[in-house]
Amino acid sequence: MKLVIALLLLVIGTVAFHFLSPWWFTPLASNWGAIDDTIGITFWITGIVFVLVNLFLAYCVYKFRFKKGHKSDYEPENKKLEYWLTGITTLGVVAMLAPGLVVWAQFVDIPEEAKIVEVVGQQWQWGFRFPGADGKLGSADNPFVSTTNPLGINPSDPAGQDDRLVLSSELKLPLGQPTKVLLRSKDVLHNFTVPQFRVKMDLVPGTISKLWFTPTREGRFDILCMELCGIAHYAMRGYVHVVSPQEYNKWLTTLPTFAETQQGGSGDAVAGENSYISCGACHGQQGEGNASMNAPKLAGLSDWYITRQIKNYQNGIRGSHKDDIFGQQMVGMAQILADPVTLRNVAAYISTLEETQTTNTVEGNADKGASLYVTCGACHGRQGEGNFALNAPRLAGQQDWYLKRQLTHFKKGIRGTNAKDQYGKQMILMAKMLTSEQDINDLLTHINTF
Incomplete structure (x- = not known):
C-alpha cells in the first residue's frame, strides 16, 4: 500500500510542479513558434503516457498484491494485447516525430531574401561578420588568424x-528581416x-553550418554556447540586439571594413619612445612599475593588450567606476594617446622594454x-x-x-x-571562484614562481 501511495504522490506532484513551476520558455522573439508547437506536442504525449503508466502501475500493485492462498496466472503470450500496444506506441512515436520533420524541412529551407551574418566562435567569445556592398563574404580560414586579423x-x-x-x-539585427546565420x-x-x-546549431571546426530565423520582437537577448567547450564554457556569452531596420542600417555603416582594419600596420617603436x-x-x-604611484609594470606586456586597455580607458570601459580611483586617473592620461598612430607607436615601444625583477x-x-591556477x-x-587567441x-x-x-x-x-x-x-565570473583573500594570496604566490 505504501508503494501505491508513493506512485500516486509522484504523479500528483509531477503534474502540480509543471503547472505551478516558474520555469517556462522565454517569450518567443522569432518566427519559430512551430518549434514550440512540436515541443508542446511531445510534452503532452509523453506526459499523458507518464501519468497513465504510473496510475496503471499503482493499480496493478494494489489489485494484484500478495494474498495468502492465491496463485498468479502465467500467460506467456497475448497477441491481442501486443497488437494494441504496438499500434498505440507506433501512433505515439509518429505523432511526436512527424511535426518535427515538417518543421525541420522549413528550418533547412532558407529564404532567398535572407540577409547573411557570419558568427565566429572561439574559446570563449563570439565575433561577427557582415558582407559588404558586394553582398558576398570573403573566404576565411584559421591559418589567416593573427593579432590584426x-x-x-x-x-x-x-x-x-x-x-x-x-x-x-554584441550583435545587432533588423526587426522582421529573415537572417541566414553562417x-x-x-x-x-x-x-x-x-x-x-x-x-541552436553546432559550430564544427573545419566546416560551416547554418540556420535561419526572422526576429519578430525588438529587445536585447542572450547569445549562449550550448556545447561544453572548455573550462570557461559558462562564460561564453554574447548579446543580440533586435532593432528597427533604420537603426540597424545606421549601425552597419559604423562598422569597420576588413580593409580598414588592415591599414593600421604595426607601430613604430622608435617614434613611440618620445610619446612614452x-x-x-x-x-x-x-x-618597471612603481608601487608608490600605484602604477603597474608594463614591460613584458604585449602591444595588443596595451592598446586594448588604453582604448578601454578612452571609451569609458575602464576607469568609470566611482571606486576605481587609480583607473579614473588613467582616463585622463589615456587621452594623451588619442591619436591611433601615437597609441600604436607607444604600445610598440613598450613591447621592446626589457623586464626587471619584481x-x-x-x-x-x-x-x-x-x-x-x-x-x-x-x-x-x-x-x-598569455595567449592572444x-x-x-x-x-x-x-x-x-x-x-x-x-x-x-x-x-x-x-x-x-x-x-x-x-x-x-x-x-568577474572567474575571479569569484577565489572565495577568500587567502585563495588570492595562494594563487599569486604560485604565479610568482613563473
Whole structure:
C-alpha cells in the first residue's frame, strides 16, 4: 500500500510542479513558434503516457498484491494485447516525430531574401561578420588568424575587403528581416543559441553550418554556447540586439571594413619612445612599475593588450567606476594617446622594454595556488605566458600587488561590469571562484614562481 501511495504522490506532484513551476520558455522573439508547437506536442504525449503508466502501475500493485492462498496466472503470450500496444506506441512515436520533420524541412529551407551574418566562435567569445556592398563574404580560414586579423579572413580574397566586422560579442539585427546565420569555429565544438529565437546549431571546426530565423520582437537577448567547450564554457556569452531596420542600417555603416582594419600596420617603436615619456613618469622609464604611484609594470606586456586597455580607458570601459580611483586617473592620461598612430607607436615601444625583477609582496601557499591556477592557466597559459587567441594577457613577471587589486576589483564589480567590457565580464565570473583573500594570496604566490 505504501508503494501505491508513493506512485500516486509522484504523479500528483509531477503534474502540480509543471503547472505551478516558474520555469517556462522565454517569450518567443522569432518566427519559430512551430518549434514550440512540436515541443508542446511531445510534452503532452509523453506526459499523458507518464501519468497513465504510473496510475496503471499503482493499480496493478494494489489489485494484484500478495494474498495468502492465491496463485498468479502465467500467460506467456497475448497477441491481442501486443497488437494494441504496438499500434498505440507506433501512433505515439509518429505523432511526436512527424511535426518535427515538417518543421525541420522549413528550418533547412532558407529564404532567398535572407540577409547573411557570419558568427565566429572561439574559446570563449563570439565575433561577427557582415558582407559588404558586394553582398558576398570573403573566404576565411584559421591559418589567416593573427593579432590584426582575429577572424581569419583571407587577405587575398577581394570579396572580403569590404566585409564589415564586429570584433565583440554584441550583435545587432533588423526587426522582421529573415537572417541566414553562417557558423564557424576557430578551435573546438561550440553551439550558437539564442533561447528567445528557438534556434541552436553546432559550430564544427573545419566546416560551416547554418540556420535561419526572422526576429519578430525588438529587445536585447542572450547569445549562449550550448556545447561544453572548455573550462570557461559558462562564460561564453554574447548579446543580440533586435532593432528597427533604420537603426540597424545606421549601425552597419559604423562598422569597420576588413580593409580598414588592415591599414593600421604595426607601430613604430622608435617614434613611440618620445610619446612614452609621460607614461614613464608613473610607470617608470623602463616600464618597471612603481608601487608608490600605484602604477603597474608594463614591460613584458604585449602591444595588443596595451592598446586594448588604453582604448578601454578612452571609451569609458575602464576607469568609470566611482571606486576605481587609480583607473579614473588613467582616463585622463589615456587621452594623451588619442591619436591611433601615437597609441600604436607607444604600445610598440613598450613591447621592446626589457623586464626587471619584481619584488613579491604577498605570502601564500604556492602548492594550493597551483591547484587554483589550473582554471587561470586555461586562458593565460601554464606558465602565465598569455595567449592572444584567447585575449588573455601575460601574468608571469607582473607585480602581485597589482594583480591582487585587479582580482579584488573584479570580485567587487569595480572592474568588468561595463556593458562593453566582454572580457571583464568573463573575469568577474572567474575571479569569484577565489572565495577568500587567502585563495588570492595562494594563487599569486604560485604565479610568482613563473
